[in-house]
Amino acid sequence: MSQTVSPSTGRRYGLALVCRAWEMCRSSVYGVRARQASLRVELGKRRVLRLMRLANLLSPSRTFKAAVVKPHDGRITTDRPDQMWGTDQTGADTGEGHACIFIAVDHCTAECMGIHATRRGNRYEALEPLRQGIHVAFGSYSHEVALGLKVRHDHGSQFMSDDYQKELEFLGIESSPAYVREPEGNGVAERFIRSLKEQLLWVRYFASIEELRLALLEFKEKYNRQWILEKHRYRTPAQVRADFDVSLFRDRGHMARVPHLRPRRVLGRSTTDLGRSQGITVPNLRISRDRARVAAQENLRPGGDQIGAASELQS
Numbered sequence: 183m184s185q186t187v188s189p190s191t192g193r194r195y196g197l198a199l200v201c202r203a204w205e206m207c208r209s210s211v212y213g214v215r216a217r218q219a220s221l222r223v224e225l226g227k228r229r230v231l232r233l234m235r236l237a238n239l240l241s242p243s244r245t246f247k248a249a250v251v252k253p254h255d256g257r258i259t260t261d262r263p264d265q266m267w268g269t270d271q272t273g274a275d276t277g278e279g280h281a282c283i284f285i286a287v288d289h290c291t292a293e294c295m296g297i298h299a300t301r302r303g304n305r306y307e308a309l310e311p312l313r314q315g316i317h318v319a320f321g322s323y324s325h326e327v328a329l330g331l332k333v334r335h336d337h338g339s340q341f342m343s344d345d346y347q348k349e350l351e352f353l354g355i356e357s358s359p360a361y362v363r364e365p366e367g368n369g370v371a372e373r374f375i376r377s378l379k380e381q382l383l384w385v386r387y388f389a390s391i392e393e394l395r396l397a398l399l400e401f402k403e404k405y406n407r408q409w410i411l412e413k414h415r416y417r418t419p420a421q422v423r424a425d426f427d428v429s430l431f432r433d434r435g436h437m438a439r440v441p442h443l444r445p446r447r448v449l450g451r452s453t454t455d456l457g458r459s460q461g462i463t464v465p466n467l468r469i470s471r472d473r474a475r476v477a478a479q480e481n482l483r484p485g486g487d488q489i490g491a492a493s494e495l496q497s
Contacts (some may be wrong), residue, residue, distance in 0.1 A: 268371035326354035
């Protein structure tokens, strides 16, 4: 009867309409065991299931199309810091109830850029780790301050919301969502969450969400400075970042980060002095020992002073 075509509409009645008209429960129609018992004959369950499938009497269920195979022949890590950050969400139980935890991790150094715990895991709370990281990495929180940075996230409602995406656009950050149903694309953040659970969340009790939040900030500092990683030749994330010399320059009215720029001698002055004369602050610039020795030999007067300075450098 459900497959009968209505003469007025030209469409099939459908099982829902037929059951409603006959005042029958659809569960009694869909159930394989119920149909098997109602037949009152010795029929196998598989045979009844096959007959019901042929008659379109099975309960409707969600069917997923075969996923297109996406080759993971590349890598998700980057060659320099602040090219891509990964963000994700996890949770923990406290004395005040369940708390949502948001994190942000650099894909090059594996450094925790920001971490936050809150009762409500909405789109605004999901931005807090990015706020922390941007203040540390770029010095301010303003329009297009983080141009060139990408954020890798999954398809969670917080990360795909309009407010979250508009905030990324305001900061100049490019959204980089991972493949659907493939968490490997956000593997850097997932691996950090595993360490967070094993080292803190699963071994300690928190009486309140505020206590959890403070513990997460403390864990962030210890992780960045003390947690050694095999992929970085047993260096900590802070040591990896320290190996990248960073210089700042003005571009389109804002300060941009450019890795791998080392100071050079220009007319007897270093790029640090030139930057200061132009009002540009150049923090944490390091010159290697060999380059410092060569620079000292080129700028010192010939004679005993040069030999003395060279010996001081060697010592």
